[in-house]
Each structure stands twice: as C-alpha cells, then as structure tokens.
Amino acid sequence: xxxxxxxxxxxxxxxxxxxxxxxxxxxxxxxxxxxxxxxxxxxxxxxxxxxxxxxxxxxxxxxxxxxxxxxxxxxxxxxxxxxxxxxxxxxxxxxxxxxxxxxxxxxxxxxxxxxxxxxxxxxxxxxxxxxxxxxxxxxxxxxxxxxxxxxxxxxxxxxxxxxxxxxxxxxxxxxxxxxxxxxxxxxxxxxxxxxxxxxxxxxxxxxxxxxxxxxxxxxxxxxxxxxxxxxxxxxxxxxxxxxxxxxxxxxxxxxxxxxxxxxxxxxxxxxxxxxxxxxxxxxxxxxxxxxxxxxxxxxxxxxxxxxxxxxxxxxxxxxxxxxxxxx
Numbered sequence: 001x002x003x004x005x006x007x008x009x010x011x012x013x014x015x016x017x018x019x020x021x022x023x024x025x026x027x028x029x030x031x032x033x034x035x036x037x038x039x040x041x042x043x044x045x046x047x048x049x050x051x052x053x054x055x056x057x058x059x060x061x062x063x064x065x066x067x068x069x070x071x072x073x074x075x076x077x078x079x080x081x082x083x084x085x086x087x088x089x090x091x092x093x094x095x096x097x098x099x100x101x102x103x104x105x106x107x108x109x110x111x112x113x114x115x116x117x118x119x120x121x122x123x124x125x126x127x128x129x130x131x132x133x134x135x136x137x138x139x140x141x142x143x144x145x146x147x148x149x150x151x152x153x154x155x156x157x158x159x160x161x162x163x164x165x166x167x168x169x170x171x172x173x174x175x176x177x178x179x180x181x182x183x184x185x186x187x188x189x190x191x192x193x194x195x196x197x198x199x200x201x202x203x204x205x206x207x208x209x210x211x212x213x214x215x216x217x218x219x220x221x222x223x224x225x226x227x228x229x230x231x232x233x234x235x236x237x238x239x240x241x242x243x244x245x246x247x248x249x250x251x252x253x254x255x256x257x258x259x260x261x262x263x264x265x266x267x268x269x270x271x272x273x274x275x276x277x278x279x280x281x282x283x284x285x286x287x288x289x290x291x292x293x294x295x296x297x298x299x300x301x302x303x304x305x306x307x308x309x310x311x312x313x314x315x316x317x318x319x320x321x322x323x324x325x326x327x
Contacts, residue, residue, distance in 0.1 A: 001102075002318065005095045006031065009088070016086045025071050025079045031092065032062045034080065038292045038308075038315040045080070046073040084307040093314055097187055101325045102317075108214050110181040110270075112221040112278040113206065115199040116285040118191070118305060119296040120158035120171040127152050127160060127171060155300040161194035173302065175294065175309045176202035177284050178210065181221070183324055184280040186313040191306035200231040204238070211239040219243055219270060221278030232260040241265070243274035287319070288312040 006028045013027040033048060036058050042048045052058050052070045059066060083089070096102060127150050147159050152171055162169040176199065178188035188206050192198040203226060211218055217239050224247035226232075235242045246259040246266070265271055288294030292312040297305045 001096070001099060001321070002032065002035070004099065005092060008095050009091060012086065012088060012091055016082055016088075025076060026063075027079075027083060027088070029063050030076070030079050030083060031088065033058075033076070034083075034311055035315055035318070036061060038311045039319070041291055041293060043293070044298060045076055049073045049076060080307075081304075084304065089307050089310040089314070093188075093310060093317075096314065096317060097185075102185075102321060105183045105185065105321070105324055106180050106187065107182040108218070109216070110219050110221075110274065110277070111187070111207070111210065112179045112181055112274070112281045113176065113203040113226075114179075114223060114278070114281045114285070115174050115176045115202065116289075116294075117161065117163055117170070117194060118173045118175050118294060118309065120152070120155050120173055120305075121296070121298055121300055122152045122154040122158050122171045124171070126154040157193060157300070157302050159194040173297070173305050174198045174202075175285075175305075176206065177281060177313060178206045179281045179284060181274065181277040181280075183320070184277075184283060185317050185320060186284050189310055189313045191302055191309045193302065200226055200228065204231065204234050207235060207240045208238045214239075217241055219274055221274035223278070227259055227261060229260045243271045243278075245275060284313065284316050287316050292316070 010028075016027065033052065036042070036052075037045070037048045042051060049070050049072075052062065052064065056066060059068075064070070097106065127145060129149055130151050131149075145160065150160070152158050155171065158171040158173060160169050161172045161174070172194045173191050174194040175191050176189060177186050179185065180187045188210065190202055190206065192202050203220070203222065207218070207220055219241045220235065220243060222242065222244045224245040226242070227244045227247035232242050232244060242261065243265065244261050246261050248257050248259040250256055285294065288309075292315055293308060294312045297308055299305055299308060
C-alpha cells in the first residue's frame, strides 16, 4: 500500500528536485525511512542511519540493497526539510486515505477532534525574560514567568503551558487530530502553539475544510474543553453539528457553568454515539507517544513539529489499516 501511494506521488516529487547536479536522496526512500523512524520510535535521524546500516528489514522497506551505502545524517535532514516544505506529508496522507482499499473504511459524516500536548525540545532554563534582564535563566525558582514577558531562547515558538490545574507547566506545542468515527482512522491533523484557544481554533479550521467537501452536514464529537458558545456557534454556521460534552459543572467560586449544548442536541441518539466513539481518538495520541515520536519532539518550530506530527498520524493509520482490510 505504501508503494502504491509513493508511485502516485512521483509527479509531486519531481517538482522538488532539480534535474541538474548530483543525484540526491531518492524521495521515495527518504519518506520510507521517515516512516520507519516513527513506526519503531527511533529517537534521532543519526540513529536511524546507524540502524539502516545493519538492519536488513529496514533496508528492504526503504528500498536499499545490502551493499548500498546509507546517507549522511546531515544530508538526510536537509532533504527531509525539502519534503516538508513541499507539503509532501499532507499529500501522502490524502493519497493514503483515497486508496481504493482505504476509502470504504471511512465515513464522510461523523468525526471527532481532540488535542494533545507535545513537549518541546527546550529546557526550562531557556525560558528567559524578553527584555534580557535575566543572566542565564538557571535561577528561575520563585519567579513569576508568563508567555507575555518570557520566551525560550532555544525554541522561541514554544509556549509554557500546563495540561491541568496542579500539573507542572512545560514548554510545549499542541497537536490536533481529526478522526473518522467509523474505524478510528486519523484523517487530518495540525500543530499550533500551546494556547488556551488553540484547540477550538484548530478544530474550526479542520472541520470547515471537511464540511466543504462533504455532501451534507457532518457531526463532530469533542470533550468539554470545546464547550463554549462561540465555538459551538461557529461550527453550526459552518455546517457542522457539534456533539460536545456538556461542561455544566461547578466553578471554583461555586457557580454552575452554563453549557452551550442543550437538550435539542443531547436528545438525539447520535449524540451518545459520538461521545462513545470520541474516546477512540485517545488511541491515536497514546500510540504516538508510546510507540512513535510524538511525546517529545526533537525539532524546533511549529512547521517542523507539524511534519513529525503528521508522520505519526500516517504511521498510526498504516498500523491500523492492515487489521481491517485483506492485504
């Protein structure tokens, strides 16, 4: 199946490479090697090159013969950025989902969206005041640090964010996945800076694009973090029926929150079904963090982290699809 998708993408690869100069790393082999890295959780591209040097299984999958030399890690990284700049990862995902064996597994009506934190490749000591008032950032205990006044000198695009009250704050990015509810396959994803509104903004962007290509209204299951009046209204205006978990609990002051989802939505059986299927999206994040490379990125910048995140979604689909179709 991977070979079929790579063959269909040959024209996209041709636009990225010049016809002059020395032959570069073949894009088909480069993308196959990146999938190997995610599927087996290899932590760095240098280690990937070391394992390609002696692992015959990896060589077979990538398309290298036992006598072919492996690539220089620096050359490999430069060519990876070329694929990423050409939006090849997103095109690979689209071609994979449009494969004749995969299309029957997908629904064009019911989806789920959720987000997860991706720890940035930056330490707490690098989070220093923007005005340069701190020396080396090593003595930060007891200081009040905010994203408005501080930034990481190692990865300026990362943001200090805590997952929940009482948890430690880490320099992070936020990954967002769009899942098909029929078989739990990832059909979209993006990475943003970690902010309080990033989940809802990314959800609206992905669902609006999906609603435009759908024949009718679509539904989406989301957790209570998405239960805001503006978000629910924006989804409905875009032709999306929000099956959002009601956030009507008590606040710290003892007041009851008012959910934007009322009985007109919850009374339908589809609401309960969406809430049940929504939990499957955690399997995508769980696989990516336990087996893939999603837990802590080794790259810096939203664009590069987004490429790695998309590769994890592709790899998860490649693991799931053979269990549902006859290869």
